[in-house]
Amino acid sequence: MPKAFLERFEKEVSIDAYGAYKLDASLILQALHVLYQNDGYTFLVDMTAIDYLHQPSALRRFAIVYLLRDRLFSNVITLKIDVDETLAIDSIASLFKSANWAEREIWDQYGIHFKNHPNLKRILNHKEFIGHPLRKDYPITQGQLCHKSDDLMDEMTPRLKRKGIESHDALMFLNLGPAHPASHGTIRTFVALESETIRCAISEIGYLHRGFEKSCENHTYNQIIPYTDRLNYCSAILNNIAFAHAVEGILGIELPDRAQFIRVIIGELSRMIDHLVCLAAILVDMGALTNYWYLYNPRESVYDLLSKLTGARLTNSYMRIGGMSHDLYEGFEHDLHVCLKAIDTGVGDTLTLIEHNRIFHDRTQNVGIISQEEAINRSLSGPNLRACGVAYDLRVNAPYYHYESFDFDMALGSVGDVYDRIMVRFEEIRQSKRIIEQAMKRLPQGAVCVADRSISLPPKHEVYGNIEGLMNQFKLVFEGVKVPPSESYRAIEGANGELGFFIVSDGSPKPYKVKVRPPCFYAMAAYPSIIEGGMIADAILSLGSLNIIAGELDR
Amino acid sequence: MAVGAEAIFGDSVITSTLESALSWARESSMWPYVFGTACCAIEFMSVASSKYDISRFGAEVVRFSPRQADLLIVAGTISYKQAPILKKIYDQMCEPKWVISAGACACSGGFYDNYTTLQGIDAIIPVDVYVAGCPPRPEAFLDALLAIQKIQADERLLDDRAKRVFKGRLDA
Ligand code: SF4
Numbered sequence: 149m150p151k152a153f154l155e156r157f158e159k160e161v162s163i164d165a166y167g168a169y170k171l172d173a174s175l176i177l178q179a180l181h182v183l184y185q186n187d188g189y190t191f192l193v194d195m196t197a198i199d200y201l202h203q204p205s206a207l208r209r210f211a212i213v214y215l216l217r218d219r220l221f222s223n224v225i226t227l228k229i230d231v232d233e234t235l236a237i238d239s240i241a242s243l244f245k246s247a248n249w250a251e252r253e254i255w256d257q258y259g260i261h262f263k264n265h266p267n268l269k270r271i272l273n274h275k276e277f278i279g280h281p282l283r284k285d286y287p288i289t290q291g292q293l294c295h296k297s298d299d300l301m302d303e304m305t306p307r308l309k310r311k312g313i314e315s316h317d318a319l320m321f322l323n324l325g326p327a328h329p330a331s332h333g334t335i336r337t338f339v340a341l342e343s344e345t346i347r348c349a350i351s352e353i354g355y356l357h358r359g360f361e362k363s364c365e366n367h368t369y370n371q372i373i374p375y376t377d378r379l380n381y382c383s384a385i386l387n388n389i390a391f392a393h394a395v396e397g398i399l400g401i402e403l404p405d406r407a408q409f410i411r412v413i414i415g416e417l418s419r420m421i422d423h424l425v426c427l428a429a430i431l432v433d434m435g436a437l438t439n440y441w442y443l444y445n446p447r448e449s450v451y452d453l454l455s456k457l458t459g460a461r462l463t464n465s466y467m468r469i470g471g472m473s474h475d476l477y478e479g480f481e482h483d484l485h486v487c488l489k490a491i492d493t494g495v496g497d498t499l500t501l502i503e504h505n506r507i508f509h510d511r512t513q514n515v516g517i518i519s520q521e522e523a524i525n526r527s528l529s530g531p532n533l534r535a536c537g538v539a540y541d542l543r544v545n546a547p548y549y550h551y552e553s554f555d556f557d558m559a560l561g562s563v564g565d566v567y568d569r570i571m572v573r574f575e576e577i578r579q580s581k582r583i584i585e586q587a588m589k590r591l592p593q594g595a596v597c598v599a600d601r602s603i604s605l606p607p608k609h610e611v612y613g614n615i616e617g618l619m620n621q622f623k624l625v626f627e628g629v630k631v632p633p634s635e636s637y638r639a640i641e642g643a644n645g646e647l648g649f650f651i652v653s654d655g656s657p658k659p660y661k662v663k664v665r666p667p668c669f670y671a672m673a674a675y676p677s678i679i680e681g682g683m684i685a686d687a688i689l690s691l692g693s694l695n696i697i698a699g700e701l702d703r
Numbered sequence: 704m705a706v707g708a709e710a711i712f713g714d715s716v717i718t719s720t721l722e723s724a725l726s727w728a729r730e731s732s733m734w735p736y737v738f739g740t741a742c743c744a745i746e747f748m749s750v751a752s753s754k755y756d757i758s759r760f761g762a763e764v765v766r767f768s769p770r771q772a773d774l775l776i777v778a779g780t781i782s783y784k785q786a787p788i789l790k791k792i793y794d795q796m797c798e799p800k801w802v803i804s805a806g807a808c809a810c811s812g813g814f815y816d817n818y819t820t821l822q823g824i825d826a827i828i829p830v831d832v833y834v835a836g837c838p839p840r841p842e843a844f845l846d847a848l849l850a851i852q853k854i855q856a857d858e859r860l861l862d863d864r865a866k867r868v869f870k871g872r873l874d875a
Contacts, residue, residue, distance in 0.1 A: 286818070287818075288818060291783055291818050293873070295873065297788060327789075329767040333744065333779075355782060356779070357784065358817070359819040363814075381741065445754065463838065698740065
C-alpha cells in the first residue's frame with residue numbers, strides 16, 4: 149500500500165475496475181515523487197500506453213500505464229493516466245533514467261509526446277517510418293521500406309557538447325554493429341573515440357523489431373505461445389511460461405501441482421542453457437575460445453532432451469494456457485540426469501581454466517561497473533542487478549510455483565562489474581541444478597493441465613470417444629481461450645531478469661493489447677553510460693556480460 | 704588412346720579447364736559471413752560447434768568482414784530497418800559470392816507478416832539456396848552448404864556469374 153501517496157492525493161486519486169490508481173495527467177510527476185521518496189517505490193518496472201479506439205466506453209483514446217515496485221520488490225502498483233487530446237504528458241525521465249527509452253518507445257509506437265524529454269525520437273522503428281504502428285488504426289501489414297540507416301550524429305553532437313567536447317577533430321567515430329560479431333546479433337553502438345578511449349557512446353536498437361506486440365493483437369492466446377519462444381530464444385520455454393502465467397493470472401486459475409513442478413524443472417533447465425550461451429559467447433569475445441566448446445556442448449545434450457520432450461530444439465512452444473502440451477516422457481529422468489551431468493562437467497572445466505586466471509581477472513574485474521543506485525534507477529533486473537549486490541529475484545521476493553519451498557541461494561555480486569555478472573551466472577547454473585534435483589524428487593503425480601474444458605483441450609480418447617469431447621476440442625481450437633476483460637501485469641524471473649507481460653483483455657479470444665517487459669531493454673539502455681570513459685575492448689565485454697538478446701530487446 | 708598432355712605424361716596428369724579447377728578448390732573452402740540476426744543464428748552456433756562441425760565441409764573459417772567472405776548466410780529475421788545494412792554487406796562482398804537464406808524469416812518473413820518485417824530477403828539481394836525451418840535444424844544448414852557446393856561444381860564462374868543481373872527493391 150502506498151500510504152503517503154494515498155494520503156497526499158486522497159481527493160485526486162481513484163481506483164479503476166482493474167486496481168490501477170488513476171490520476172490527472174498534470175499530477176504525474178508530483179505523484180511519482182511522493183511514491184519514490186515517501187513510499188519507497190524506487191523501481192520503475194515498465195511503462196506503456198493503451199489505445200482505446202475500439203473500446204467506446206473509454207473516455208479518452210489513450211492512457212499511459214506506469215508499473216512500479218517498492219524497495220522490497222514484492223509489491224507492484226499500477227498508475228494509469230488518461231492522455232487528453234493534446235497527446236502530450238510530462239516526461240518522468242528526470243526521476244527514473246529508465247523512463248528515457250520507455251517513453252521513446254511509447255512515442256514511436258503510439259505517437260504520444262513527452263514534455264521535457266531529453267531526446268524524444270523513434271527507437272524501434274526506422275527513421276523514415278511514418279505513423280505509429282501500435283495505434284489501433286494502423287494496419288498490421290503496412291510495412292515501410294527503409295533506404296538509409298540513421299547516422300546518429302543528431303544525438304552524438306549534442307551529447308558531446310554536454311560533455312564539453314566542441315570540436316570533432318581529435319575524435320574518431322566508429323560503429324560497433326549492427327553487423328558485428330561482438331554485437332551479439334543486431335545491436336548498434338555508435339562511439340566517439342579518442343585513441344582507444346570511448347568519450348561518448350550512443351546505442352541504437354530496433355534492428356530486430358518484428359512487431360511481436362502488434363502480432364499478438366490478431367492471434368489467439370495459445371497462438372501467441374510460439375511468438376513468445378522467439379523473444380528470448382536462448383531460453384524459449386521461460387518466455388512460454390511467463391506469458392501463460394500472466395494469462396492464467398487473469399483467468400484466475402491455479403495449475404495442478406504436477407504442472408507447476410514441471411514448469412519449475414523445465415524453466416530452470418532453460419535458465420541454465422541461457423546462461424551457458426551467454427557465458428560461452430563472452431568468453432569467445434575475450435579470446436578464450438576453448439570454453440565455448442566446454443559450455444556449448446552441454447547445451448546440445450539439453451537440445452536432445454528438449455527435442456524428445458517438445459519436438460523442437462530451440463523454439464519449443466511447450467506451454468499452453470492452463471498447463472502444457474503434454475506430460476514428461478518415459479525416461480525423462482535419465483536424460484535429465486545426463487544433461488545435468490554434462491553441464492556440471494562443462495562448467496567445471498571452464499571454471500578450472502578461468503577461475504584463477506590472471507588474464508581473465510584483469511579483463512573483467514572493475515570493468516564496466518554499474519552502482520546499485522544507478523542499476524535500480526535504470527530498472528536493471530536479474531543477474532545484472534544481482535551482480536551489483538541487490539537482492540532481487542522474483543523467485544524469492546514474490547515466489548510462484550512453490551519456489552518458497554525450495555532450498556536454494558540467491559547469487560549476489562558486490563562490485564557490479566563484468567566479473568560479478570559472469571560469476572553470478574555461473575553460480576545460478578549451480579543453484580538451478582539444486583532446484584531441479586529437489587523438484588524431481590518431489591514431483592507429484594496428476595494432471596498437467598487444468599481440468600476446465602474452456603481452457604485446456606480434452607484428452608484424445610475423449611475427443612474420439614464421445615461427442616462432448618469432440619465439441620470441446622472443436623470449440624477450443626476454433627475459438628480459443630476466452631479471457632475476461634482485465635488490465636493486468638504478472639511476471640516471473642526470466643533468465644535475464646524480470647520478464648513480465650502486461651495484458652489488456654476484452655473477453656474475446658484475442659488480447660486487446662500485449663506489452664512485454666523485456667529485461668534486457670533496460671540493460672541495453674544503461675549500456676552507453678557503462679562504457680563511456682572506458683576502453684573499446686572493455687565495451688565488448690560489458691555488452692556480452694549484460695546478455696542482450698535482440699529478440700526480446702526489440703520484440 | 705590418350706592424346707595431348709595425357710599421351711605424354713600418362714596418369715600423372717589430369718587436364719581440366721581453369722574454371723573447373725577453381726570451382727573444385729573453392730567448393731571445399733568456403734568462407735562464410737554469417738549475417739545472424741535472431742533465433743536462427745543460435746542454431747548456426749550449433750552448426751559451428753563440435754557436434755555438427757561445419758569444418759567437415761571446409762566452411763569453418765567464419766569471416767566477419769564481408770570482403771573476406773564468399774558465402775553469405777542470412778540466418779534470422781530481416782526487418783525493414785535492417786535491410787539497407789544487409790544490402791551493404793552483400794555489396795561489399797567480392798564476386799564470386801553465394802547466398803544462403805536460412806529459415807522461414809529470411810526466406811519469406813516467416814510468421815512475422817507485419818509492418819516491420821521484410822517479406823523475404825530476395826526482395827533486396829539475390830539468393831542461391833533457401834532453407835526451410837523455423838529455425839532450420841543444423842543438418843539443414845549443412846545440406847544447404849552441400850547444395851551451394853553442387854551449384855559451384857556446375858557453374859561457369861566467369862560466364863554465368865558475371866552476367867547475372869539483379870535488381871532489388873533497394874536498388875535505385
Ligand atoms: S525463421 Fe524462426 S527461428 Fe529463424 S529467425 Fe525467424 S522466427 Fe527465428
